[in-house]
Amino acid sequence: MTAVATHSGAGAAADPAAAAPMPRGRRSTELLMLVFAVGVVLAAYASAGLGLNGKLPAGLVEYGAAFAVLVFVAHIAVRRLAPWADPLMLPLAALLNGLGIVMIYRLQEAGRGGNPGNVITTMNTSTTLYQVVYSAAGIAAFIAVLVVIKEPRILQRYTYTLGALGLVLLAIPAVLPDSLSVVNGAKVWIRIGGFSIQPGEFAKLALAIFFAGYLVAKRDVLALAGRRVLGIDLPRARDLGPVLIAWGASLLILIFETDIGTSALFFGLFVAMIYIATQRTSWLLIGVGLFAAGTYAASKLSSHVGARFTAWLHPLTHANVFCTAAQVHCVSSYQLAQGLYGMGFGGILGTGLGHGQPYVTPLAQSDFIITAFGEELGLTGLMAILLIFGLLVQRGLRAAIGVRDPFSKLLAGGLAFVLALQVFVIVGGVTGLIPLTGVTTPFMSQGGSSLLASWAMIGLLMRISDTARRPAPQSIQDEGMTQIVRAR
Amino acid sequence: MNRAMLRLSLACLVMFALLLINVTYVQAFKATSLASGPGNVRIFDEQFQYKRGSIVVGATAGGTTGGTTIAESRLGKGGSTYHRYYPFGPVYAPVTGYDSIYGPSVGGTAGIEEAENKELAGTDPRLAVHNLIDLVTGKPRLGATVYLTISPKAQQAAYNALKAQGRPAAAVAIDPKTGAILAMASFPTFNPNRYATLSGRRLNKIDLAYRKDSQQPLLNRATQATFPPGSSFKVVTGSAAFGTGKVASPQSTVPAPTNLQLPGTTHVLINDDNEACGDGHPQLIYAFTISCNTAFGDLGMKLGGSVLRAYANKFGFNNPNLTVPLPVTASVFPRVSNPDFTAFSAIGQFDDEVTPLQEAMLSATIANDGTLMTPYLVQQVQAPDLSVVQSARPSVLSRAVSSQVASEMKTMMISVTQNPAGTAYATANQGIAGVEIAGKTGTAQNGVNNTNLDDAVFTCFAPASNPAIAVGVIVKGGGFGAAAAAPIAVQIIRAYLGIS
Numbered sequence: 001m002t003a004v005a006t007h008s009g010a011g012a013a014a015d016p017a018a019a020a021p022m023p024r025g026r027r028s029t030e031l032l033m034l035v036f037a038v039g040v041v042l043a044a045y046a047s048a049g050l051g052l053n054g055k056l057p058a059g060l061v062e063y064g065a066a067f068a069v070l071v072f073v074a075h076i077a078v079r080r081l082a083p084w085a086d087p088l089m090l091p092l093a094a095l096l097n098g099l100g101i102v103m104i105y106r107l108q109e110a111g112r113g114g115n116p117g118n119v120i121t122t123m124n125t126s127t128t129l130y131q132v133v134y135s136a137a138g139i140a141a142f143i144a145v146l147v148v149i150k151e152p153r154i155l156q157r158y159t160y161t162l163g164a165l166g167l168v169l170l171a172i173p174a175v176l177p178d179s180l181s182v183v184n185g186a187k188v189w190i191r192i193g194g195f196s197i198q199p200g201e202f203a204k205l206a207l208a209i210f211f212a213g214y215l216v217a218k219r220d221v222l223a224l225a226g227r228r229v230l231g232i233d234l235p236r237a238r239d240l241g242p243v244l245i246a247w248g249a250s251l252l253i254l255i256f257e258t259d260i261g262t263s264a265l266f267f268g269l270f271v272a273m274i275y276i277a278t279q280r281t282s283w284l285l286i287g288v289g290l291f292a293a294g295t296y297a298a299s300k301l302s303s304h305v306g307a308r309f310t311a312w313l314h315p316l317t318h319a320n321v322f323c324t325a326a327q328v329h330c331v332s333s334y335q336l337a338q339g340l341y342g343m344g345f346g347g348i349l350g351t352g353l354g355h356g357q358p359y360v361t362p363l364a365q366s367d368f369i370i371t372a373f374g375e376e377l378g379l380t381g382l383m384a385i386l387l388i389f390g391l392l393v394q395r396g397l398r399a400a401i402g403v404r405d406p407f408s409k410l411l412a413g414g415l416a417f418v419l420a421l422q423v424f425v426i427v428g429g430v431t432g433l434i435p436l437t438g439v440t441t442p443f444m445s446q447g448g449s450s451l452l453a454s455w456a457m458i459g460l461l462m463r464i465s466d467t468a469r470r471p472a473p474q475s476i477q478d479e480g481m482t483q484i485v486r487a488r
Numbered sequence: 489m490n491r492a493m494l495r496l497s498l499a500c501l502v503m504f505a506l507l508l509i510n511v512t513y514v515q516a517f518k519a520t521s522l523a524s525g526p527g528n529v530r531i532f533d534e535q536f537q538y539k540r541g542s543i544v545v546g547a548t549a550g551g552t553t554g555g556t557t558i559a560e561s562r563l564g565k566g567g568s569t570y571h572r573y574y575p576f577g578p579v580y581a582p583v584t585g586y587d588s589i590y591g592p593s594v595g596g597t598a599g600i601e602e603a604e605n606k607e608l609a610g611t612d613p614r615l616a617v618h619n620l621i622d623l624v625t626g627k628p629r630l631g632a633t634v635y636l637t638i639s640p641k642a643q644q645a646a647y648n649a650l651k652a653q654g655r656p657a658a659a660v661a662i663d664p665k666t667g668a669i670l671a672m673a674s675f676p677t678f679n680p681n682r683y684a685t686l687s688g689r690r691l692n693k694i695d696l697a698y699r700k701d702s703q704q705p706l707l708n709r710a711t712q713a714t715f716p717p718g719s720s721f722k723v724v725t726g727s728a729a730f731g732t733g734k735v736a737s738p739q740s741t742v743p744a745p746t747n748l749q750l751p752g753t754t755h756v757l758i759n760d761d762n763e764a765c766g767d768g769h770p771q772l773i774y775a776f777t778i779s780c781n782t783a784f785g786d787l788g789m790k791l792g793g794s795v796l797r798a799y800a801n802k803f804g805f806n807n808p809n810l811t812v813p814l815p816v817t818a819s820v821f822p823r824v825s826n827p828d829f830t831a832f833s834a835i836g837q838f839d840d841e842v843t844p845l846q847e848a849m850l851s852a853t854i855a856n857d858g859t860l861m862t863p864y865l866v867q868q869v870q871a872p873d874l875s876v877v878q879s880a881r882p883s884v885l886s887r888a889v890s891s892q893v894a895s896e897m898k899t900m901m902i903s904v905t906q907n908p909a910g911t912a913y914a915t916a917n918q919g920i921a922g923v924e925i926a927g928k929t930g931t932a933q934n935g936v937n938n939t940n941l942d943d944a945v946f947t948c949f950a951p952a953s954n955p956a957i958a959v960g961v962i963v964k965g966g967g968f969g970a971a972a973a974a975p976i977a978v979q980i981i982r983a984y985l986g987i988s
Contacts, residue, residue: 276489276496279489317526337527343515343519345519348516379512382511390500393504400493401490409489409490409493417500423507424506431514433507
């Protein structure tokens with residue numbers, strides 16, 4: 001293995017004792033940070049209860065204990081299963097997840113229009129409980145990933161299986177009749193019995209693995225073969241195939257599921273990973289060009305996409321804040337406008353949890369949860385949350401840079417980037433930076449699919465980070481050129 | 489691959505930087521303009537969680553001490569939400585309008601609550617610094633206090649007088665020297681306290697009941713309703729006659745036949761009850777004093793429609809942009825060219841329309857030596873930290889006539905109340921009023937074929953020697969202006985001048 005060779009070549013042979021300072025797993029740091037994260041979440045929960053009813057929430061002890069137990073179980077699992085993993089990922093993810101639960105609790109308590117007896121649409125009286133249960137399931141998925149995947153490279157074996165699975169998951173809602181696939185106007189669901197699953201969230205993981213496996217195999221041919229035109233290395237036509245397939249798939253999602261957000265995520269993921277693999281700017285240009293052309297065509301062809309653009313450009317004026325059923329061509333920007341009003345209302349320091357009116361904005365518990373935080377925690381709190389996301393992305397990228405094996409490197413880079421892109425698409429969408437497209441806010445939005453997939457992704461990233469930071473095997477004895485390597 | 493990874497990290501950094509810049513822009517810099525965005529229910533609701541500013545009348549002139557609060561926010565029973573309270577109920581309703589959970593009243597019911605909403609709610613950009621300080625120090629946000637020019641004595645007298653006579657009516661009083669509005673009353677009116685409920689269902693019911701009321705209590709007749717001015721328009725026609733030199737002085741004689749045949753038609757213009765006007769060639773002051781239609785109809789035809797319209801505009805007619813800051817419906821003097829219609833327009837009939845505010849402005853112009861001051865209601869706006877953010881500065885709306893013409897018109901208007909033959913002698917002479925009033929009555933026919941009861945109109949100012957108050961009163965279906973409208977004006981003047 002390269003790892004061994006590198007190690008022995010780096011002077012370890014000369015002084016084994018000096019080479020042996022064991023790199024620290026920093027699990028105690030993780031524990032301390034987790035205590036801090038749980039403290040922040042509990043304080044937020046108490047503050048929301050005080051703000052709403054003037055007294056501590058009834059379930060403070062139960063919910064608090066449940067949340068603390070959950071994250072400490074995750075911590076113990078990490079100690080056992082991935083002792084070298086990054087110490088910040090778990091606390092950051094737990095903090096985001098906990099804050100999301102607090103906001104959902106706060107919205108459920110306030111009810112629609114601030115009337116506690118009147119439950120917000122798509123919520124019910126046990127939504128908070130469900131969210132806690134989903135968080136438990138998410139952490140279970142996180143642990144399961146650490147248990148099942150001992151070594152990230154084993155995933156490379158399932159490259160095409162996972163690729164096919166990802167495409168199928170993506171395509172299912174498009175194929176299913178509306179009655180089984182549409183929730184709140186978005187055709188991105190599978191509805192079975194009382195449950196609804198967003199397969200796209202899981203497809204994201206499967207396709208990231210597929211892209212990593214495929215690109216590791218094909219990176220040389222993609223990078224080197226081809227002609228150079230105007231200073232740009234163009235790939236060969238036959239190598240373009242997979243790119244075109246990815247592009248076509250994301251366009252199909254766009255057309256059949258009218259979901260620009262998810263389609264942008266997949267295409268962005270693919271372009272980013274092909275760029276990491278080949279380091280060829282041409283792929284970046286081709287990818288961005290194809291996506292821009294596709295989106296432009298879609299905005300012309302689909303009134304749905306065009307309306308999103310109008311609402312984005314004129315949230316308060318040209319697009320009407322209110323549209324009645326009679327106004328056929330009226331573009332409603334009610335949701336966007338209310339979200340922006342909420343943020344403006346919160347201002348710099350926010351109203352404080354429980355003191356604002358985030359329930360005025362439709363879907364404040366899912367797509368618009370960021371504006372709810374902006375309203376109640378203010379610019380200050382929102383910046384903190386964005387920085388938590390940013391830090392999580394950074395830790396993912398750090399793992400990607402640290403890991404040696406190219407497959408793991410690609411996978412970690414792709415996952416970290418798609419997390420950043422998803423945050424950019426949804427936060428940028430609800431704050432009016434870019435046209436609004438419905439993707440979930442990772443770890444925060446109401447709903448199980450997103451939480452499960454996000455936690456599984458953290459599991460993968462921590463497994464890769466564990467591989468990256470794990471100290472190289474130590475030689476047992478120093479016998480010149482011959483080494484016995486400790487078998488693992 | 490690490491180099492590409494570093495570039496990708498840079499892309500992630502850019503994405504997060506863009507998000508942070510954008511949220512900073514929205515929450516720190518755009519927050520104020522978002523606060524007044526269309527359909528922003530948070531700001532409306534918020535008024536019930538924060539103390540909205542008070543509306544105060546009768547503070548010392550130019551200052552902000554003393555005074556009577558006519559609208560304030562009070563803590564409700566639970567101690568968490570504020571509700572609006574109007575201590576005088578309907579008396580000031582046309583001035584204040586109302587504030588409800590759906591926001592302040594708008595349209596024909598719009599009052600200071602709507603016109604000064606940003607100041608009262610504390611969202612006005614000029615209050616932004618105070619808000620920021622309050623935000624940092626954790627104090628609850630407060631609205632600014634709005635001080636009005638209204639005189640509580642005049643307003644109460646106007647409301648009492650209107651209520652006592654019982655017909656739909658309105659009265660406006662102005663300080664002619666500044667344009668400050670001293671009273672603005674309308675009857676029937678509504679009780680703004682009823683809109684203070686926090687229950688949407690109850691509010692809808694109350695609002696619907698008011699809206700369905702055929703008496704139109706929500707309409708602010710003082711500024712929003714127009715009526716034919718009748719003979720009170722002769723103030724304008726007389727001013728035009730002097731201003732153009734068509735008539736040299738009040739003592740000049742003018743033709744005033746019992747029947748004025750209108751050229752090109754079979755119509756005949758007559759005087760009230762078909763009476764003669766003196767010997768048919770009276771002095772203009774006599775024709776004005778007993779309000780001969782034929783004299784002024786003839787004058788109007790000689791002046792022509794466009795000259796009359798120009799003078800009417802100088803007195804404030806046909807101005808759709810006037811706000812005090814409540815919106816004011818434009819008073820109308822139409823474009824007329826036919827001599828017959830011109831004759832009718834010259835005596836305030838045909839399509840002439842005035843608001844009670846315009847009636848007060850007619851007298852205010854004459855009282856202020858021919859200069860019409862812009863009417864205004866807001867004396868001062870004071871931030872919660874007691875600093876003044878806005879202070880009224882009287883401004884000239886129009887220099888309508890020369891002081892010479894104004895003095896001649898004043899002589900004629902004094903004659904209306906002081907000459908025993910004058911139309912308003914019986915109800916507004918010095919013995920009754922306790923002060924020398926100068927005025928002009930109007931009795932306007934209206935309805936199809938003039939079948940409705942006449943509207944009673946009176947415009948006047950007092951004291952005639954040194955005018956302090958100009959009043960316009962219109963009583964719908966009141967009959968003679970002198971009988972129905974003048975006593976109301978007299979009561980307002982007596983209350984304002986403190987004549988017991």
